[in-house]
Amino acid sequence: MSFVYEDxxxxxxxxxxxxxxxxxxxxxxxxxxxxxxxxxxxxxxMLECVLLAFALKGYASVRELEDLCKYDIRFQFIMNGxxxxxxxxxxxxxxxxxxxxxxxFVEFNKYFESHxxxxxxxxxxxxxxxxxxxxxxxxxxxxxxxxxxxxxWKKIMKRIISFNIYCKNESIPVQLSVxxxxxxxxxxxxxxxxxxxxxxxxxxxKSGKGQxxxxxxxxxxxxxxxxxxxxxxxxYYTIADGRNSFSKxxxxxxxxxxxxxYYNHTNVFKPGYNVQMGSSEGYIRHIYxxxxxxxxxxxxxxxxxxxxxxxxxxxKTPADAxxxxxxxxxxxxxxxxxxxMKYSTLRKQQxxxxxxxxxxxxxxxxxxxxxxLCPEGKEFTLEKETIDTAGQYRKKLKHYRNEHCAxxxxxxxxxxxxxxxxxTINEELIEYQNEVLTNLSSDEGKELMKQRSIQAEGIFxxxxxxNNYARLCRRGNPGVKLELLLxxxxxxxxxxxxxxxxxxxxxxx
Numbered sequence: 001m002s003f004v005y006e007d008x009x010x011x012x013x014x015x016x017x018x019x020x021x022x023x024x025x026x027x028x029x030x031x032x033x034x035x036x037x038x039x040x041x042x043x044x045x046m047l048e049c050v051l052l053a054f055a056l057k058g059y060a061s062v063r064e065l066e067d068l069c070k071y072d073i074r075f076q077f078i079m080n081g082x083x084x085x086x087x088x089x090x091x092x093x094x095x096x097x098x099x100x101x102x103x104x105f106v107e108f109n110k111y112f113e114s115h116x117x118x119x120x121x122x123x124x125x126x127x128x129x130x131x132x133x134x135x136x137x138x139x140x141x142x143x144x145x146x147x148x149x150x151x152x153w154k155k156i157m158k159r160i161i162s163f164n165i166y167c168k169n170e171s172i173p174v175q176l177s178v179x180x181x182x183x184x185x186x187x188x189x190x191x192x193x194x195x196x197x198x199x200x201x202x203x204x205x206k207s208g209k210g211q212x213x214x215x216x217x218x219x220x221x222x223x224x225x226x227x228x229x230x231x232x233x234x235x236y237y238t239i240a241d242g243r244n245s246f247s248k249x250x251x252x253x254x255x256x257x258x259x260x261x262y263y264n265h266t267n268v269f270k271p272g273y274n275v276q277m278g279s280s281e282g283y284i285r286h287i288y289x290x291x292x293x294x295x296x297x298x299x300x301x302x303x304x305x306x307x308x309x310x311x312x313x314x315x316k317t318p319a320d321a322x323x324x325x326x327x328x329x330x331x332x333x334x335x336x337x338x339x340x341m342k343y344s345t346l347r348k349q350q351x352x353x354x355x356x357x358x359x360x361x362x363x364x365x366x367x368x369x370x371x372x373l374c375p376e377g378k379e380f381t382l383e384k385e386t387i388d389t390a391g392q393y394r395k396k397l398k399h400y401r402n403e404h405c406a407x408x409x410x411x412x413x414x415x416x417x418x419x420x421x422x423x424t425i426n427e428e429l430i431e432y433q434n435e436v437l438t439n440l441s442s443d444e445g446k447e448l449m450k451q452r453s454i455q456a457e458g459i460f461x462x463x464x465x466x467n468n469y470a471r472l473c474r475r476g477n478p479g480v481k482l483e484l485l486l487x488x489x490x491x492x493x494x495x496x497x498x499x500x501x502x503x504x505x506x507x508x509x
Contacts, residue, residue: 008073015074017497018052024115025107030100041084046092048078054490055497058467059483062086062093093486098478101485106309108489112283112496122448123278123285123314125302125323126456127295128464131471132253132271132480139247139255139271142240149233153182156226160190163219172197184234187227194220243291247271250475256293273472273480276302277488278317279455282495284488285310289481295322299341300331300392307335316340318452321347329432330393339436340448346437359414364423365430372423374414378404380423398425463487 009015022044033043052075053060053068060068066086068075084092097104113120160176167174174193179186198205198216206213213221240246245255253271276288276298286309288302299319307313316338324343332339345362357363358375366372372380380400388395405411405420415421439445464470474483 004077009077012501013074014055014494014497015052015078017500018048018055018493019078021108021111021493021496022048022051025104025111027104030103030107031096033096040092041079041082041088043092043096045078045080046084046089047097049075049084050089050093050097050486051489051493052078054486055493056490058463058490059469059473059487061473062089065089093482097486098482101482102309105485105489108492109283109285112492116281116496116499118281118283120280120285120310121315122451123280123306123317124452124456125276125278125299125317125319126452126460127274127276127298127322128460129256129258129272129293130275130480130484131258132247132250132273133472133475134247134250134253134271138249139245139269140236140240141245141255142236143244145233145236145240149182149230152226152229152233156187156223159219159222159226163190163194166215166219182230184227184230187223187230191220191223191227194223245269252291252475252477252480254291254293273477274298275484277456277459278302278306278314279459280314282455282459282499283492284459287481287484287488289477289484291477296325296328299323299325299328303331303335303337313337316448318448320452324433324436326395326426326429326432327391327393329429329436333432338439339432340439340445341436342440343433343436346433346440355413359410361423366425366427372400372425374402374404374408374421376404376408376410378402378408380421395426396428398427399423400425459491463491 027044027047031043031047049065049069050060053065057064063086066084066089069079069083070076112118157178160178164174164176166172174197176190176193194216198214198220201216203214203216205217239251243254247253247255250271253273255269256272256274258268258270258272274290274293274295276290276295277284278286286302286306288298288305290298290301292298303313303317313335314337317332318340319342321342321344323341324346328341329339331337332341348357348360349362351357353363364372364374364380374380380402383399383401386397386399388397400423401419402421405415405417408414440449469487472480472483474480
């Protein structure tokens, strides 16, 4: 079979590269395939098929893997003529790869690093949103849930009062308490109390059309509905875990703005995941899957995951303005990472001064002497200094107020406050932003940001547009991460194969 393989498959085919990498990495260090010998296909061959399929197609479903083993000669050679079913591939991916896939991803990257010239000191970071495998009509908004929950409790309180009045009129010795806090257990106790009263009075339960229900039965059914609603809202709060939304069919997915909507081609909310990717020399080095739509909150956990995987931090992490914040800059300083992340007001600060932006806060910064002047040349007065401890790093804030606004002709354009224009200044953040501006203005900074656009955004273009992979197939954070890691491993194998061929052509030339 190996002789036929050598004669039938081209020397520069990507399947040879996949075999080289799989055989060059110690797979058995992370995956135990011994249990498969008694009932399943060979685990190393199955892994080789999965990786080759993802390298060829970008993403391959288990149905496609089944067909490739039947009709593609490369897969037939790998499996020695065996044709695993789609369920065999599903069991292999879910049972054998779900846990160790992240370790395998890191080991593959270390192999590429040792066999290719990769500058790992620079990590280009960018994020994108992938649509989850969840219907967009299954959303749960926590703002609406809070509103419905409050309305439901008010109905319960009114119903308890009505029940007490009924018991008094019917001489039933029951008086329910009106609570101010939500209590599922209390509503359940009420339904049990009503059920006991109905049993004592031998009240028959009625159902169906033309049946007149007893008032106690109606009270019981209404309180049961209340208990069901309260329990549902409690479950929603547990699933959301601080998020503002989630999907009923994929609880880890959050509703986010997407750039493209295949339902009606408009920018609407869809369930999705925010995926962060860090790349070096076109290789995906690390990914981080988040339910947070904001990139600024993902940088620190992303870098912590990178350090856990490789035991070191990169020296530079060029990124767009979505990552620039005091927290992220402080984190970079703590771990000796050069500041190459833009901040939100960078482009606005570089605009020409005009009537629209001259009154903006970013135009009023302290000078060399620490003085702050408004556009009319009036000095701000320092009122107080505070320390904000809300985040991971403490912020020293200075609060200024301009006491000359009363007679200023531009007051209506500058502020609506009766006490005058106020400013809150974080001098440490200003120092970070100045350092970012200096780094990005240098020749190295310009080249890094140029390469970031090419590499980081280029990778997303290849994955999403070239491979037509913009919607996830698996559900839940573990399944999504598994899927994206396989996609990333396929991308890296293609990248390594291309670079290897380029180097071989250079040597031949």
